[in-house]
Structures are given as C-alpha cells and as structure tokens.
Amino acid sequence: xxxxxxxxxxxxxxxxxxxxxxxxxxxxxxxxxxxxxxxxxxxxxxxxxxxxxxxxxxxxxxxxxxxxxxxxxxxxxxxxxxxxxxxxxxxxxxxxxxxxxxxxxxxxxxxxxxxxxxxxxxxxxxxxxxxxxxxxxxxxxxxxxxxxxxxxxxxxxxxxxxxxxxxxxxxxxxxxxxxxxxxxxxxxxxxxxxxxxxxxxxxxxxxxxxxxxxxxxxxxxxxxxxxxxxxxxxxxxxxxxxxxxxxxxxxxxxxxxxxxxxxxxxxxxxxxxxxxxxxxxxxxxxxxxxxxxx
Amino acid sequence: xxxxxxxxxxxxxxxxxxxxxxxxxxxxxxxxxxxxxxxxxxxxxxxxxxxxxxxxxxxxxxxxxxxxxxxxxxxxxxxxxxxxxxxxxxxxxxxxxxxxxxxxxxxxxxxxxxxxxxxxxxxxxxxxxxxxxxxxxxxxxxxxxxxxxxxxxxxxxxxxxxxxxxxxxxxxxxxxxxxxxxxxxxxxxxxxxxxxxxxxxxxxxxxxxxxxxxxxxxxxxxxxxxxxxxxxxxxxxxxxxxxxxxxxxxxxxxxxxxxxxxxxxxxxxxxxxxxxxxxxxxxxxxxxxxxxxxxxxxxxxxxxxxxxxxxxxxxxxxxxxxxxxxxxxxxxxxxxxxxxxxxxxxxxxxxxxxxxxxxxxxxxxxxxxxxxxxxxxxxxxx
Amino acid sequence: xxxxxxxxxxxxxxxxxxxxxxxxxxxxxxxxxxxxxxxxxxxxxxxxxxxxxxxxxxxxxxxxxxxxxxxxxxxxxxxxxxxxxxxxxxxxxxxxxxxxxxxxxxxxxxxxxxxxxxxxxxxxxxxxxxxxxxxxxxxxxxxxxxxxxxxxxxxxxxxxxxxxxxxxxxxxxxxxxxxxxxxxxxxxxxxxxxxxxxxxxxxxxxxxxxxxxxxxxxxxxxxxxxxxxxxxxxxxxxxxxxxxxxxxxxxx
Numbered sequence: 001x002x003x004x005x006x007x008x009x010x011x012x013x014x015x016x017x018x019x020x021x022x023x024x025x026x027x028x029x030x031x032x033x034x035x036x037x038x039x040x041x042x043x044x045x046x047x048x049x050x051x052x053x054x055x056x057x058x059x060x061x062x063x064x065x066x067x068x069x070x071x072x073x074x075x076x077x078x079x080x081x082x083x084x085x086x087x088x089x090x091x092x093x094x095x096x097x098x099x100x101x102x103x104x105x106x107x108x109x110x111x112x113x114x115x116x117x118x119x120x121x122x123x124x125x126x127x128x129x130x131x132x133x134x135x136x137x138x139x140x141x142x143x144x145x146x147x148x149x150x151x152x153x154x155x156x157x158x159x160x161x162x163x164x165x166x167x168x169x170x171x172x173x174x175x176x177x178x179x180x181x182x183x184x185x186x187x188x189x190x191x192x193x194x195x196x197x198x199x200x201x202x203x204x205x206x207x208x209x210x211x212x213x214x215x216x217x218x219x220x221x222x223x224x225x226x227x228x229x230x231x232x233x234x235x236x237x238x239x240x241x242x243x244x245x246x247x248x249x250x251x252x253x254x255x256x257x258x259x260x261x262x263x264x265x266x267x268x269x270x271x272x273x274x275x276x277x278x279x280x281x282x283x284x285x286x287x288x289x290x291x292x293x294x
Numbered sequence: 295x296x297x298x299x300x301x302x303x304x305x306x307x308x309x310x311x312x313x314x315x316x317x318x319x320x321x322x323x324x325x326x327x328x329x330x331x332x333x334x335x336x337x338x339x340x341x342x343x344x345x346x347x348x349x350x351x352x353x354x355x356x357x358x359x360x361x362x363x364x365x366x367x368x369x370x371x372x373x374x375x376x377x378x379x380x381x382x383x384x385x386x387x388x389x390x391x392x393x394x395x396x397x398x399x400x401x402x403x404x405x406x407x408x409x410x411x412x413x414x415x416x417x418x419x420x421x422x423x424x425x426x427x428x429x430x431x432x433x434x435x436x437x438x439x440x441x442x443x444x445x446x447x448x449x450x451x452x453x454x455x456x457x458x459x460x461x462x463x464x465x466x467x468x469x470x471x472x473x474x475x476x477x478x479x480x481x482x483x484x485x486x487x488x489x490x491x492x493x494x495x496x497x498x499x500x501x502x503x504x505x506x507x508x509x510x511x512x513x514x515x516x517x518x519x520x521x522x523x524x525x526x527x528x529x530x531x532x533x534x535x536x537x538x539x540x541x542x543x544x545x546x547x548x549x550x551x552x553x554x555x556x557x558x559x560x561x562x563x564x565x566x567x568x569x570x571x572x573x574x575x576x577x578x579x580x581x582x583x584x585x586x587x588x589x590x591x592x593x594x595x596x597x598x599x600x601x602x603x604x605x606x607x608x609x610x611x612x613x614x615x616x617x618x619x620x621x622x623x624x625x626x627x628x629x630x631x632x633x634x635x636x637x638x639x640x641x642x643x644x645x646x647x648x649x650x651x652x653x654x655x656x657x658x659x660x661x662x663x664x665x666x667x668x669x670x671x672x673x674x675x676x
Numbered sequence: 677x678x679x680x681x682x683x684x685x686x687x688x689x690x691x692x693x694x695x696x697x698x699x700x701x702x703x704x705x706x707x708x709x710x711x712x713x714x715x716x717x718x719x720x721x722x723x724x725x726x727x728x729x730x731x732x733x734x735x736x737x738x739x740x741x742x743x744x745x746x747x748x749x750x751x752x753x754x755x756x757x758x759x760x761x762x763x764x765x766x767x768x769x770x771x772x773x774x775x776x777x778x779x780x781x782x783x784x785x786x787x788x789x790x791x792x793x794x795x796x797x798x799x800x801x802x803x804x805x806x807x808x809x810x811x812x813x814x815x816x817x818x819x820x821x822x823x824x825x826x827x828x829x830x831x832x833x834x835x836x837x838x839x840x841x842x843x844x845x846x847x848x849x850x851x852x853x854x855x856x857x858x859x860x861x862x863x864x865x866x867x868x869x870x871x872x873x874x875x876x877x878x879x880x881x882x883x884x885x886x887x888x889x890x891x892x893x894x895x896x897x898x899x900x901x902x903x904x905x906x907x908x909x910x911x912x913x914x915x916x917x918x919x920x921x922x923x924x925x926x927x928x
Contacts, residue, residue, distance in 0.1 A: 035431045089617065094431050095350045096616045099572065102565055103612025110605035226442045226561065229435045264450025271443045275419075275436065279426055503781060504789040506774050510767045517765045520728065522753035522782030522836065 005138050007255050013144045015251025017213070019244060020151040020206040021224045022231035023158060026243035027199030028079070029232050031175045032192055034087055035098040039228065040221025041108035042078055042200050046071035046207020047216040048112060051121045061126035067208045068150075075204020076197040083196040088189070105221070112218040120215035129212060143212040150209045154202055159240055161198070171195050234274050236281075250274075303580055304493065311486040321475050328482040328550045330590040331489045335543035337571045337586035338492055339536030344568070345576030346505065347532040348512030349429070353437030354540045354567050356444045357412040359559030361541025363448075364411055365548040366461035367395055368404035373465045381463065387453030395454070401468060408545040409538055416537030417530065424526035424533070429515070438561055445560035460555025467549040478550075485546050489583065492539060497579050499535075508532055566593075569608065573615050575624030585622060680706040682727075682757075682840050682870050686735035689719070689726050689894075696722045697733065698894040706839075709866040711881045712874045714891035715914060720874045721762065723891070724842045728752055728759050739840055739870075754782060758838030762845050764825035768818030772809050772828055775817050776800045779832035799835045807831040807861065823850040823858075830861065840870045847880055859884040890914070 021043060028034050050067040057063040082104060090097040129146050132139040162168035173181040174188045174195075182188050210220065231250060235242030253273060257266035315327055336354055343349045370380040371391070376399075379391050397403045419440070423433060448455045455461070470477040499505055511518050511525045518525045548554050557563070567586065574585020589611070597604040619625055682704045689697035697719045704710045712720050726733035729749040737744045744752050766775050777793055780800055796804075804810050807827040812820065817828060826846050833841050846862070847855045855877070862873060862884060875881050881888060881902065888905045890897040898908045905911055 029431075033431075035435070086613065086617065093620075095434060096620060098350070098352075098431060098434060099565075099568065100613050100616045103569075103609040103616070106605050106609035106612070110602055110609070113605075114602060222561070226435075226439050230439055233432055233435060262450055264446045267446045268443045271439055274439075275422055278428055278432075278436075279422060498792070499790070501792045502790050503777070503784065503793055506770060506793075507778055507781070507789065509769055510774075510778050513767050513769055514765060517761075517767070518778070519749045520753060520759060521779050521832065522750050524748070524750045 011252030011255035015248035016148040019247035024202035037102040040225030042203035044221040046204035071204035071208040072201040076201030079200020120217035123211035334583040337582035339539030341582035343536040353441035355559040355564035357537040357540035358544035362544030362554040365545035412541030462553035575622030711885040718891040756839035758833040759842040780835040803834040
C-alpha cells in the first residue's frame with residue numbers, strides 16, 4: 001500500500017508538470033492547430049523572467065508571486081509577436097509552421113545564451129516552499145505541491161475563460177466551425193490571436209513554476225516540448241479535458257515505469273504506450289466532432 | 295529538353311564530387327565533405343518521404359543512429375579481436391560482450407543489419423502509424439518523440455552503448471586502418487559513389503509509376519483510396535526506403551567521423567537534416583542532397599569562426615526558406631514566373647479534410663525537376 | 677448480362693444519434709440510368725458514402741452476391757464500385773494522363789509499379805477519348821476547367837472499368853453545352869453498367885434519367901419513371917410545399 005501511495009503521489013507530481021507545460025499547447029495546437037515548436041522557448045522565457053524579477057526583488061516569495069503574472073505577459077507577448085509576424089502567414093501550411101517555429105526556437109535559445117550566458121541560472125525558492133511536507137503518509141517536496149496547485153489553478157482559469165466569458169464562447173465557436181463563426185460576425189482572425197496569446201502566456205507561467213524544480217538554462221524548453229506535444233496528441237485536440245486526463249495518465253504511467261525500470265527505459269515504454277494507444281484511438285482521448293453531411 | 299537539365303545537373307554533381315573535390319580540397323576538408331555526403335544520403339531519403347510523400351519525418355536520427363550503431367558495434371568488436379570485449383565495456387559494463395552484440399562480429403551480418411534493422415523498425419512503426427491514418431503533424435511529432443526517446447535510451451545504457459560518449463576510438467574499418475590518409479580518401483570515394491548511385495536509383499523511382507502514385511497520395515490520400523489503393527502501403531514503402539537510406543548514411547558516418555554518440559541522433563540533428571532538404575528543394579531529386587551538403591558546409595565554416603552566429607543563421611534559414619522559398623533554391627529559376635502569376639488560393643475544396651493544404655508551388659513548372667512534370671511527356675512519345 | 681444489380685436493403689446511417697439514412701431499400705439494375713434527387717440534407721451523398729465505405733452503416737448493400745458494407749474503401753473500389761465527388765477531386769499536380777494511369781493501376785504488381793510508364797495503356801486511351809480530353813492529356817489536371825475535371829473523374833472510373841458508378845452531382849457548375857455532352861456520355865456508359873447519379877437540375881433529370889428515386893429526410897420517398905415522379909403528390913409536396921427560395925435553390 002505504501003509503494004502504491006508513493007507511486008500515486010509521484011505520478012500526480014509528474015503529471016502536474018506535464019499538465020502545466022502542455023496546457024498552453026492544448027490551446028495553440030489543440031484549438032488552433034498551430035504547431036508551435038517555439039512553445040518550449042516561451043516556457044524558457046517565463047523561467048528567465050522569474051530569474052530577472054528575482055534580481056530586482058530580492059524577497060523570493062514576493063518575486064515568485066509577482067513573476068507569475070509577468071511571466072504570463074512575457075510569454076503571451078512573445079506568442080503574439082510570433083503569431084503576427086510569422087504564423088499568420090502560414091495558417092494553411094501546418095507542417096511548414098512547425099519548421100518555421102523550430103527556426104524561431106533555435107534563435108530564441110541562442111538569444112538566451114547570449115543574454116544570460118550558457119551556465120544555468122538558479123532561482124531561489126521562497127522559505128515556505130523549501131523542504132518537505134507529509135501528504136497521506138508520503139513526504140512530498142513543497143515545491144512539487146505548489147506546481148500541482150499552480151497547474152490545477154491554470155486549468156480552472158482556462159476552463160473558466162472558455163466556458164464563461166464571451167471571449168471563450170467565441171474561441172469555441174471558431175474552433176468548431178470557423179466559417180459559420182465568421183458569417184455570424186466573429187472576427188476569427190482576432191480570436192485566433194487572443195487564443196494564441198493566452199496559450200503562450202500559460203507557457204510563461206509554466207516556466208515560472210519550473211524554476212522551483214531545477215535550474216534555468218537555454219535548453220529548458222527543449223526538454224519539455226516533445227513531452228508536451230505527446231500529452232496533447234494523446235489527449236486529443238480541441239478539449240482541455242483530454243489534456244488534463246492525458247497529463248495525469250502519462251504522469252502515473254511514467255512514475256510506475258520508472259519505479260520498475262530505469263528512467264530511460266521508462267521513457268521508451270511510455271512512448272510505446274502512446275503509439276499503441278493511438279492504434280486504438282487515432283484521434284486521442286477526446287475530439288470535437290463535427291457532423292458534416294456535405 | 296526538360297530531361298536534359300537534371301541530367302546535366304547530375305553529371306555536374308558527379309564531376310564535382312569525384313573529380314574536382316579530391317583535386318582541390320585538403321585531406322581535412324575532403325574528410326569533412328565525406329561526412330556531409332553521409333548527411334546528403336539521409337537527405338535524399340527525407341526528400342522522398344517528405345517532398346514526394348508528404349510525410350514530414352523529424353525522426354530520421356533514429357534510423358541514422360540504428361545504421362551507425364550497427365556499424366560502430368562491428369568496428370568495436372573488430373578492434374577487440376576474435377572473442378574480445380570492446381574497451382569501454384570493461385570500463386562501464388560488466389566486462390562481457392552482451393548477446394545482442396555478438397552477431398555483429400560478422401561483417402556480412404553487419405552489412406545486412408545496416409539495411410535490415412532500420413527497415414524492420416520503419417516497417418513496424420509505419421504499419422502502426424499509417425494504417426491508423428496518423429498523419430501530418432501527428433506523424434511529425436511522433437517521429438520526433440521516437441528519436442528523442444532513442445537518444446535517451448542510448449544515454450541510459452552506458453554499459454552496452456557507450457552512453458553519452460557513444461562509441462568511438464575505432465582503429466579499423468573492415469580491416470583498413472581508419473586513420474590512414476589513403477584509406478580516408480578511399481572512404482570518401484566510397485561515400486560519394488554510394489550517394490551518386492542512390493541518386494540515380496531515386497531518379498528512376500521518381501519517374502516510375504510508384505513515384506507518380508506517391509505524389510498522388512501526398513496531394514489526395516483519400517482520393518487515392520477511392521481509386522482502389524491502400525495509401526498506407528504506398529507511404530510505408532517510401533518511409534522504409536527513406537529509413538534505409540538514413541541507416542546507410544549513418545553507417546558511413548561512423549568510419550568517417552570516428553564516433554557515433556546520442557548527440558548525433560537526437561532531435562536536433564534530426565531537424566538539421568530537414569533544413570538542408572527544405573533549402574535544396576524538397577520535391578526535387580538533387581535539391582535535398584545539394585542542400586544538405588551546403589547547409590552542413592555553412593555550419594562548419596560559420597561555427598568555426600562565429601560559434602554563436604551559426605544558431606541565428608540556422609534559425610533564420612528555417613524561417614526564411616520555409617516562409618519565402620518553400621520550393622527551396624531549386625525554386626529560384628521559376629520565381630520570376632511565380633511573381634507574374636497569382637498563387638492558387640490555399641483553400642482546400644475537397645470534401646475530405648486533408649492535413650496538407652495545397653501549396654503555392656503546386657502547378658508551377660519546375661526546371662530542375664526530372665520526375666513528375668517531365669515523365670509523361672517522354673512516356674507519351676515513346 | 678442483365679443479372680448485375682446493386683441492391684441496398686435496410687441501410688441505416690447514424691451520426692451521434694442523428695439518423696441520416698433511415699432504413700433505405702434501393703435496387704438499381706444494370707443499364708438503368710438511375711437518378712437520385714431530393715432536397716438538401718435528404719441523405720443522397722450519405723447514401724453513396726455508406727455504399728463506398730466512407731461512413732459506417734448497418735443493413736446491407738450488395739453488388740451481385742458480394743456484400744459491400746464493412747469492407748474498406750479501397751477493397752470496395754477493387755470490387756468494381758467507383759464514385760466521384762461533389763467537388764471534383766483530381767490530382768492537380770499530375771497530368772490528365774497520369775491521373776488516368778493511376779486510376780487504371782490498382783491491380784498492377786509491385787514490380788511494374790517501380791518501372792516507368794513506357795506507353796499509354798489501351799484502357800487509358802479509350803477513357804481519354806470517351807471523356808474528350810485527348811488534347812489535354814499532357815496538361816496538369818490543376819489547369820482544367822471545372823467541367824473538365826469532372827469529366828476526368830468520370831474517365832478515372834472508366835479506366836477502372838467500374839461496374840457500379842456512383843456520381844455525385846457530375847454536372848454541377850457546367851455550362852448548358854457541357855451538360856448536354858455529359859448527359860450523352862452518361863447514357864453511353866450507363867448502357868452496360870449500374871449507374872446512380874445525384875442531381876439537382878430537374879431539366880437534366882428529365883432529359884437523361886431512365887428512372888428516378890426521390891429521397892427526403894433520410895428515406896426513399898418515391899421511385900419510378902420521370903413521368904411517374906412528376907405526377908407523385910408527395911414529391912410535389914416535398915418540393916413545392918417548401919418556400920419558393922428553397923425551390924430555386926434546389927432546382928437552380
């Protein structure tokens with residue numbers, strides 16, 4: 001029973017990190033169908049934001065909390081610039097978008113290297129997030145707990161925006177039937193831009209959160225981007241629900257595999273599971289189905 | 295007449311590789327060029343899968359790595375002598391050669407393995423992916439994830455794969471000393487000739503009915519289904535061929551570079567293969583090979599002088615080429631015509647959603663292209 | 677030879693609880709040029725989709741003694757059941773000849789696929805003549821006019837020697853002369869095949885149909901000769917009972 005709870009907690013912890021990095025993608029890739037390989041660098045930008053803010057505000061707790069909205073703004077702004085400058089020209093060429101944004105990601109990584117230096121930077125965690133806390137008899141690092149809360153909060157916020165606000169209704173309408181949305185007067189291109197802003201902003205928030213787990217380097221985003229895409233693919237595009245379930249499902253699986261094998265074999269097994277899963281459900285867990293009689 | 299241009303370009307390339315380069319380049323530069331030729335072989339395969347078949351494979355590093363590690367294992371075992379144990383295993387492993395290494399003591403098994411291992415892996419993956427109609431971006435991401443996982447797996451198994459350091463320190467290549475300058479020239483010629491032979495074979499493939507069919511699958515997979523074909527099989531063949539080419543490139547890379555490590559097979563090198571193909575012209579025959587050599591050359595000379603500039607340059611290359619020159623440099627001669635004509639509207643009129651929307655280069659005549667545009671002309675005359 | 681027929685019984689198609697085809701029975705004999713008409717959303721295209729394996733359906737659709745339902749799209753084509761699409765779908769990058777050659781080729785051995793095409797296969801030549809595109813054989817299909825693309829699609833079925841042809845609005849967007857030509861073409865190829873044509877243009881239907889099936893709301897409403905259908909009260913109600921705007925949309 002003890003190992004089980006251990007696994008569960010470890011899985012939820014891995015899952016919440018996956019969720020945090022994939023949530024933004026579930027908007028930009030899931031809702032818009034834009035494959036933004038620079039998403040990882042938006043995460044990196046969020047992490048560096050936390051670092052820079054901490055240089056200005058030395059109190060770790062205050063700087064962390066202030067970094068979250070600033071990280072959102074930084075990530076969102078970068079996303080907006082990318083959307084306007086490049087992605088908007090490529091909406092009908094999804095694979096080309098992938099390659100172009102990969103180029104952007106290379107440039108951003110080098111930029112980080114030139115601005116902050118190649119060695120990784122450390123963001124000091126606040127006092128109240130260091131050390132462990134006991135949860136159902138398992139010792140959990142407080143930082144991990146914070147990430148869990150942060151990702152759940154982010155999911156709730158995104159769902160609330162999508163479900164309750166007029167903007168969210170327009171976003172959903174645009175995703176489900178772009179032509180129809182346009183004919184009833186929704187400025188779909190502008191809605192795309194808002195969606196992209198929010199999704200990229202969440203990447204920034206994720207970056208801020210990740211500074212609690214490790215150091216911040218130019219390749220921070222690269223290490224998460226593939227996993228994040230896998231989560232969205234497995235979850236099925238178009239719905240936040242799928243991303244949440246896939247993130248925690250994969251997190252639990254990874255924790256289980258890692259427990260019984262090594263980390264590298266766990267990674268391979270996880271991928272195998274995803275490939276097999278796509279055999280059963282090529283469209284992922286959930287999809288927005290549109291009925292078309294034409 | 296159109297046939298003459300690619301033929302001429304091919305002969306030009308052959309002349310440059312076999313006559314000009316050995317005459318004017320130093321041993322060091324020639325050795326670099328042989329390394330670039332191995333990338334070019336990978337690029338030819340990507341041209342087939344992506345340019346012709348519409349399958350953007352971001353995971354060729356996997357097959358490159360499979361071919362390379364098979365070759366490297368053989369060379370390691372060869373160096374260790376009959377029954378011997380490769381040096382690094384004594385350091386990191388349990389001092390014994392694992393069972394799955396043993397078959398590669400034989401040169402014949404090794405040569406077969408270089409072809410078959412990537413082919414089998416690609417077949418299994420391809421069946422799993424194409425039969426379930428996983429395509430477009432999904433396929434690209436999945437292939438990238440696979441190569442990432444492969445690199446992680448290699449790093450994790452230090453005792454049997456050399457881990458992060460990979461396999462290196464080879465002494466001989468099928469009995470020839472790898473450091474002998476004469477042998478290095480021989481390896482260069484071997485690589486260049488293999489590249490040229492592969493290009494000739496690819497020219498035939500592009501002109502064949504299969505080549506036409508592959509383009510048809512790229513442009514209208516569902517439509518092909520309604521003509522009585524299973525598109526998955528057609529894509530599978532192209533994918534497996536591209537995997538085998540990547541494996542051959544990887545195998546040749548090992549004696550030339552003297553090392554194969556996870557950093558040569560991961561996500562970044564896999565995407566680096568793609569940029570050469572995009573720059574050279576993904577749908578053309580020679581474009582991918584020439585583009586790959588050019589990009590690798592630029593990388594070496596730029597990063598020698600301005601290390602950080604290369605990253606900006608490579609990133610910028612992706613953005614500019616894909617955005618403004620989706621047909622690659624091979625598209626330049628037709629740019630003038632392009633500018634005068636309006637590009638086709640990008641909307642896809644087909645009732646079945648297709649991941650790959652029509653691209654502006656679609657109906658343009660392509661000068662440096664041997665296959666689809668010119669093949670019917672000759673076919674009808676004959 | 678008149679034993680060939682397409683027999684559909686109790687065909688049922690549902691999308692997420694929405695019944696698109698509701699227990700349709702339909703038999704079409706070889707040589708009987710059948711037109712399928714009905715208002716938008718009547719289920720005409722869905723019927724063809726179901727027969728050709730594009731959407732899952734229950735019930736039965738047999739060609740001769742072979743059941744088509746439950747088979748994969750490409751297998752159904754190999755049994756000689758071919759279709760065209762509302763929006764002409766041809767390979768725009770390839771030439772007319774290449775389009776036809778690909779259509780002719782599903783039975784080719786893998787080895788012959790690897791070889792170049794050295795001459796024009798006779799069935800391709802015949803189809804080119806039949807649809808009148810000889811002079812355009814070497815042009816990329818992308819440059820064809822809309823009507824020509826639809827002829828090319830029909831040609832692609834001809835080279836396959838499809839025994840059952842399901843044509844979805846083959847004359848939509850054509851000029852009057854093109855319609856005439858297409859109509860005669862359909863008459864010719866329909867003589868020894870089983871052909872179903874979905875069409876909205878009533879003039880065209882009157883001129884060329886051997887028999888007509890009217891669909892409405894996923895069901896077969898009426899079936900018979902053109903004259904019988906025109907006299908049918910229920911059909912009149914479906915067409916005339918609706919707003920004038922709807923009629924102009926259907927007929928125009």
